[in-house]
Structures are given as C-alpha cells and as structure tokens.
Amino acid sequence: MGESILDVIMSYFRENIDKLAGYTPGFQPDSADVVKLNTNENPYPPSPKVAEAIASVSAESLRKYPCPFLGDTFRDAAAEVLGVDADNIICTNGGDDLLTIVIRSFCDTNRPIAYPVPTYSLYTVLSDIQDCPPAIEIPFGKDGSLPDELADTGASLTIVCNPNAPTGSFVSPDEIKKLADKLKSKSIVLVDEAYIDYAQDNCLGLIDKCENVIILRSMSKGYSLCGLRFGFGIAPKPIIEGLRKVKDSYNVDSISIAAATAAMKDQDYFKASVNKVISERTRLTDSLRRLAMEVPDSQSNFVLAKCIDCDAAQIYEKLAEQNIYVRYFNLDGLSDKLRITVGTKEQNDKLIAELKNIL
C-alpha cells in the first residue's frame, strides 16, 4: 500500500497513539553463542522446582480458565514469604502489566505522572498511551537521592524506580516514606522494585504505614523467570480492590501461576542465586574500575559504567561485533555510559578481556 493510504488508515487511531514512537525493548539476539548482558536477565537458571511445577500442569487442565482474579496459590505463597496478607497482593502479567494497570487506574488527560530521571523509559510511553499531560521528569540528585521537588508536582501518580534503572542507585525506605507522607491524599507512590532482589533493603514495611504506596515486584530477575511474564503488586487492600477492577480477569495463565509459585517457595535456591550475582557484581565493578571506568556502586543486577577517556557508543559497537551485547542509551546524561548486566563469572571475564582489547 502507498504512503497516502497508510496515512488515512492510521487516522483511525487516537492522536496520541499516532504520535507515539513506542517503547524499544533491548535487542534479543537469536543465537545462543553470545554473551548477553543487555537486558538484565539472570545468568543462572530458575529453581529446579519450576520445571517440576510446569511438568505437573496437565495439558487437559489448560482447557479450563485459570482461577479468576486470583492466582491464589501464588498469592498465598508470596504472602507467607513476604509477611503480608494475600489480599495485599495482585498478580500481573509481568511487572509491565502492573504499570499499565496502575496508570489506567490513576492517570488521564488531567492527571499526570511524575518520576525522577533518568529511569525506566517505559513510564513515559505508558503516560503517552494514556494521553496524560507530559510526564513530569525531575532529575535525581547527583548521589541518586530523591529530588525535593518530587513532593510538589501535582501528579496523581509518582513513580520511584528503586533500585533505579539504569543507574543502579538506591533510595532508603525512610526517604520513600517521607515522600509518601508528603503526597498523602494527593498522589499514589508506586515503588518499582523490579530489581529489589539485589538491594540491601525494600519498602514492604510501608504497606501498613502508608495508604498511598504500591510496590511493584517481578519474578523476572532474582527468580530467573523473564520468559514467564509474572509480576505482582503489593499495596493496602483498598488499592488492590480498585486495581482488580482494571486488570484483565484472567491476566496470568495456569502454567505461569504454577511455575511462579514454585519459584517463590524455593527461597533457599533464590537466595543462593541472588548471592552469586551480588558477588559477581562486586568483581565486575572492581574490574571495570581498574579499566578506568567510573562505576558507582549498584544495588541491582547491572552496573552503569561511565567511559572517562573513551566513546561509549563505539565500545558498544565493538563489543557487539564480538557477540558481546551490553545496553547503550543514546540519551541525555547516558550517552557516555554503558549499562552492563552482571553475568556469570565466565561471561564477565569475557567482557573484561574484550574491553581490555578495545581500550
């Protein structure tokens, strides 16, 4: 079809959708023969209990709908591990599904969203899809601290990615509580804890203290289940009740409920996996610093390395030529940096060796 017909067709869409560039996920190379450190996946496999759980779901049972609204087995398991009530939990099709549900619940053309930057680039895309006023973006403090202005934006939804992506910096639960208290009766505070498994603390304790806090969790990182799409929200019960009205009735499927439940229950395996990554994170950080890169301490499963006397874009290209993929963002404040997922010892060694070659 010619360009003119395409223009006519696209005009069926809402104007904000037409204008939208859309979110760009990290490159997923097909080949197994690559060192893939670009999308913050866990380099270690999930618990062996996951395979058992998947095998235990009979194909015959798939003919029936999952338990509506619930994912009850998962909610019960997570509630026990996290010390909250099952009614404080909502299951979602990955953390991104929770972000979508939250933005559809609290934001619209008169209700903007605010967050400190740089951060996860999906927030602004979802704000644009919802046709919100331009997202209110306030720079983090130089040390990764919350900017004071965040308490004064007039936004209906305030998101703090914590630990933050792509910087790996962390804000203490106390600081988040202060923000939530200031925003009481004004704004929901969504704490995106997708990377919390690798951090020193978390905001779970705020659920009982702050009526306006929602915590996002994901099974993708510490539990090694990116491919399963399973996340969840933790919030005061009245908030969960409202979010449930907005989510698809059957947003998580029977197999992923079983697999995520098994992964959540195997806390010993989880902790061992997380500790391996944290220990490699220390080694990777040290090695990068010895290459004269500036690498702030990370509380996540990736590091953000700043090139001092080198060109980040060029290094990205040269690494890719060697089948080593890291993430490069051609954005203000990030264009001199590389976001590098913590891999296995072998992967990290290969990366460091190749970086030595390049530099």
Add this chain to the structure above:
Amino acid sequence: MGESILDVIMSYFRENIDKLAGYTPGFQPDSADVVKLNTNENPYPPSPKVAEAIASVSAESLRKYPCPFLGDTFRDAAAEVLGVDADNIICTNGGDDLLTIVIRSFCDTNRPIAYPVPTYSLYTVLSDIQDCPPAIEIPFGKDGSLPDELADTGASLTIVCNPNAPTGSFVSPDEIKKLADKLKSKSIVLVDEAYIDYAQDNCLGLIDKCENVIILRSMSKGYSLCGLRFGFGIAPKPIIEGLRKVKDSYNVDSISIAAATAAMKDQDYFKASVNKVISERTRLTDSLRRLAMEVPDSQSNFVLAKCIDCDAAQIYEKLAEQNIYVRYFNLDGLSDKLRITVGTKEQNDKLIAELKNIL
C-alpha cells in the same frame, strides 16, 4: 479499616474507576466433581502436541525474555493456516488483552464505542475503564441480524461479536463487509470471532478488502486452551503496527507461545475436536427443544435456551445444587434464558436428565 478511611483511599483513583462495578467472570468451582457448562470451555483436552511443546521448553530458557513484539513462531504458524501474512497478526494475552489494546488505541473521552446487544459484557466495562462516553448499545434484530443504526452511531470503534455471545447467532461476512464499508474513515470495526471455530464462515476475507477491520481470535475455545491465555488479532498491516505500540512489549510468555503454536499446527486434531462439539450441539439443542425450551440454532459452543413455562433463575439454582453449572444472566432480555456450554455426551446427558427431573 473503617468505611471512611476506605473512601478516602479510593479517591486516589480516577472517578470512572471508582464508580466501576467491574467485570464478573463465570463461577469457577474448585471441585473436579461437577458438570461445568457455564464458561464455554471446550469439554475435550487440547492436542497432545501441546503437552509435548510445553515439555520442550527448558526451564533454563525461561530466564530470558521472550522475543519482543513478536511471538514469531506462532504468527508464522497461524499465518500459514489462515492464509494471511505474519505481519497481519498480533499475539495477545488472551482475546481480552486484544480488546483492551484496541480500546486504548481508538477510544477515549471523546471517542465512544458501539455494539449490538445483548453481547459480551466486558465491552462496556472496558469502555468505562477508558472513561469513554456511555457505550452506544443497539439491539440486534430479532433474527440476530445487524441493526442498520450501527452504521450511524458516530462511534470510533464498533464491535460485532460474531458468533455472538450469549445468543450464538451469526452475521454473514457479507453483512459485516457492508457495515465496514459504511464506516470507512469513520470507525474501526472489530469482529470478535472468539467463537468462530464453531461457525459456518468467518471474516478473514475482509482483511484485504477493508482497511478498518480487525478480527479477534482466541485459542481458548476450539483449541481447548482457556488456561493458557492466548489470543490474537488479524488486521491490515498499518493497524497491526499501531496496535503494537500500545500492547505490552512482552505480553505473551515463552511457554504459551510454544503451546499455542503446537495447537495451531495440529489442524487435524483441532477439526476433529470442533466436529465433536458441533455434533453434540445438535443433539443438545434437540433434547432441550423436546423439553419445551426455545433454543435458536447456535453457531457457537453454547446454546441459549429460553424457558417457556419455567423460571430460568430457579432452574439455574436447582442445577447448581446438583453440581451442574450453567450461566444465568439477570439482565434485560436474558433473565428468562440459560446459556449452556456444549459438554461431552455424558455431561449433556446428565444435564438433560436433571432438567427432566426439575421440569
């Protein structure tokens, strides 16, 4: 927490969300010892290839994200079976996910949705979540035909559930094409073909002829995969491109892609399963008619039976007491009817025997 605190908390939500009652899915009894004819599930299991496909997904592969935007293996398989291009297809987390994506793409406070009624009750819920003007609901013709007024509503999105739920009636692709032509450059026409596997024809042929048609398909019914949450949309490529910007990047997971692909490829099994249900549908319809119920011919995997000298609500209750579940809608035009999913021969016999007892 007291009611007053709850009121305060709920006010964080948008007004339209606060007011929303939310969608009520059909009851899912826990016990296996029931005759479950209330949610239009397939009484037969999915293809044995599905279990093989699930077993072939290694748990280790789950640590990585699925192929973003794509579900390529599924799109290729479906494209071949349906005789369309893979680029005409978008994979979704069940058909409901496509409905949500479509409404977020085309509708807002100034862009209403229209559809003939009675029909799938989720449409109005999604319209309310999107804060659209009140959904424009126009009664079907008495014979299940499309009302002429549907071409004149001013809606940005017009949905036709075809075969329709809960009536089982069917509108010919020619009639849908006439509607789409009249609505050209005015409205998207979404043909919800969730139940098309059991119908005599379908609207696939319109994709090349109408720039404004989107077809919804589901793997839940004919392919027996309700529990997997896998649906897809078929539309002209420019429409698919726009919808992709709105959907979550990773809205379908690695296991369900593999399972749905295997089910789609096993067309022999699929056709045999569909034919068994169609043959039972004829037998069930005849039996109900002999019980002096009014049962229009259905093109779906359920029938809508009207009680002539009996009380539908009462029959629903009495059947439930015997662990036989059908669906009762306490709504205008439906309160004298029962929607009954076509079960296995044994299930249908059990239902008919119990109905004879009750009547």
